[in-house]
Amino acid sequence: MPIETDDRDDVLLRRSAKGDQDAFALLYRKYQAPLYRFALRMTGQSWAAEEIVQEVFLIVIREPRKFDPNRGTLGGFLYGVARNRVMKHLERSPRDLPLTEETDDGFSPDTLASKEMTPVEWAELHERRARVRAAVLDLPVEFREAVVLCELEEMSYEEAASTLDCPVGTIRSRLHRGRALLLAKLEMLREVPRRVHAGQ
Amino acid sequence: MQGNNGFTGRVPMTCEEFALACLEARSASEDSALRQAVLEHSRKCPHCAALQVNLQTLQDDLRYVGLETKDAEAPSRVQMRVMQEFRTKHRTAKARRFALIGSWGLAAAAVVVAVVSWTNWRHANGLSVFPGRAGTEQTAKVDTNGPSDGQSAAGALVVGDTLVASSASGDFTLLPGSTPSPMEDATVVRVQMQRGALGALGFTVNEEHASDLIQVDLLVGDDGLPQAVRLPETVE
Numbered sequence: 001m002p003i004e005t006d007d008r009d010d011v012l013l014r015r016s017a018k019g020d021q022d023a024f025a026l027l028y029r030k031y032q033a034p035l036y037r038f039a040l041r042m043t044g045q046s047w048a049a050e051e052i053v054q055e056v057f058l059i060v061i062r063e064p065r066k067f068d069p070n071r072g073t074l075g076g077f078l079y080g081v082a083r084n085r086v087m088k089h090l091e092r093s094p095r096d097l098p099l100t101e102e103t104d105d106g107f108s109p110d111t112l113a114s115k116e117m118t119p120v121e122w123a124e125l126h127e128r129r130a131r132v133r134a135a136v137l138d139l140p141v142e143f144r145e146a147v148v149l150c151e152l153e154e155m156s157y158e159e160a161a162s163t164l165d166c167p168v169g170t171i172r173s174r175l176h177r178g179r180a181l182l183l184a185k186l187e188m189l190r191e192v193p194r195r196v197h198a199g200q
Numbered sequence: 201m202q203g204n205n206g207f208t209g210r211v212p213m214t215c216e217e218f219a220l221a222c223l224e225a226r227s228a229s230e231d232s233a234l235r236q237a238v239l240e241h242s243r244k245c246p247h248c249a250a251l252q253v254n255l256q257t258l259q260d261d262l263r264y265v266g267l268e269t270k271d272a273e274a275p276s277r278v279q280m281r282v283m284q285e286f287r288t289k290h291r292t293a294k295a296r297r298f299a300l301i302g303s304w305g306l307a308a309a310a311v312v313v314a315v316v317s318w319t320n321w322r323h324a325n326g327l328s329v330f331p332g333r334a335g336t337e338q339t340a341k342v343d344t345n346g347p348s349d350g351q352s353a354a355g356a357l358v359v360g361d362t363l364v365a366s367s368a369s370g371d372f373t374l375l376p377g378s379t380p381s382p383m384e385d386a387t388v389v390r391v392q393m394q395r396g397a398l399g400a401l402g403f404t405v406n407e408e409h410a411s412d413l414i415q416v417d418l419l420v421g422d423d424g425l426p427q428a429v430r431l432p433e434t435v436e
Binding site for chain 1: 220223224251254255258259261262263264265266268269270272273274275277278279281282283285286287289290293294
């Protein structure tokens with residue numbers, strides 16, 4: 001039977017559990033990118049994000065019965081597994097946060113730099129974004145999750161709440177607190193952004 | 201009225217309400233009254249205006265940081281590893297299933313072969329294939345009482361698990377564990393023995409007459425071992 005792309009996730013998962021490689025490939029293609037981005041933004045390390053995505057899908061292969069469709073969506077389940085793996089990773093290496101940009105860490109800082117910028121402006125922008133990334137990675141995990149999902153992944157509060165399996169109000173307050181913390185961490189940059197803004 | 205951002209609805213708003221409204225960026229953008237109050241407060245309060253600028257800068261930077269990784273996805277090597285694991289897992293499971301079915305099939309075939317062999321062996325030895333059905337016949341034993349009671353063992357050939365010697369038909373009864381060999385290689389030897397000695401050859405013997413002397417024809421193979429036994433009609 002051919003697989004329709006609008007097949008429900010639980011149907012795809014059931015077929016995948018029976019050995020249907022096409023169904024599994026569809027699930028992989030659907031979820032690998034958001035899971036990878038989530039892991040990358042939470043850990044700041046591409047190798048860690050790779051490992052986390054791999055571990056999530058290995059669980060789908062080895063223990064598909066862990067997912068209960070009555071308890072939520074497959075996406076929520078996969079994010080939950082990814083979150084656990086992220087936590088484990090952060091527990092293992094809590095201080096291993098990149099403070100400077102690395103070209104092979106999955107970020108591409110040059111892509112958004114305007115060609116009309118002067119080298120000084122570009123350097124300022126470059127530095128500021130690196131510090132914003134570092135500040136995000138330095139947030140406590142629960143606030144970082146909210147910032148990553150709502151600000152970087154641009155999810156709605158409801159989607160983020162579903163993904164993190166918590167009430168919308170919790171997401172709202174964590175995001176609120178996360179922004180305040182970020183602002184506090186980046187307070188020293190107050191003058192730089194103002195200058196850059198003024199120049200733009 | 202107090203929304204999620206703590207704004208009470210009265211104008212002008214306080215600095216605290218302003219900060220809450222700015223941090224709650226989405227509510228501020230969705231609620232026109234709140235937006236108006238925020239704009240009005242920022243015009244009057246330079247400190248809050250600076251806060252708003254910084255917040256806006258932070259929002260922009262976060263958006264940029266998000267855009268940097270917007271198209272990021274797991275490298276193809278991750279997909280290769282995962283798909284390889286998928287294939288390995290399901291191939292192994294399939295092989296295990298085939299092995300299980302195969303082993304059960306082989307076991308069933310072995311049982312069938314064993315039953316057929318056993319049945320053939322029972323037929324070849326002139327024994328009943330269904331010992332249970334011969335329950336009533338098992339009481340029939342070799343009547344080796346001889347002429348004392350004027351009866352012979354004539355007619356008693358095969359009865360269940362009890363080995364019965366034939367005397368009337370002149371046929372030999374195979375001893376347990378011996379295989380029939382061509383008659384030209386065998387010799388018939390008539391011997392005199394005590395009736396009780398038949399017990400050693402696997403026959404049932406009436407204990408009351410175990411000490412009687414009887415004559416027995418033994419079919420001796422070329423290896424010198426008795427293969428079958430027969431009770432002649434006349435017993436001395």
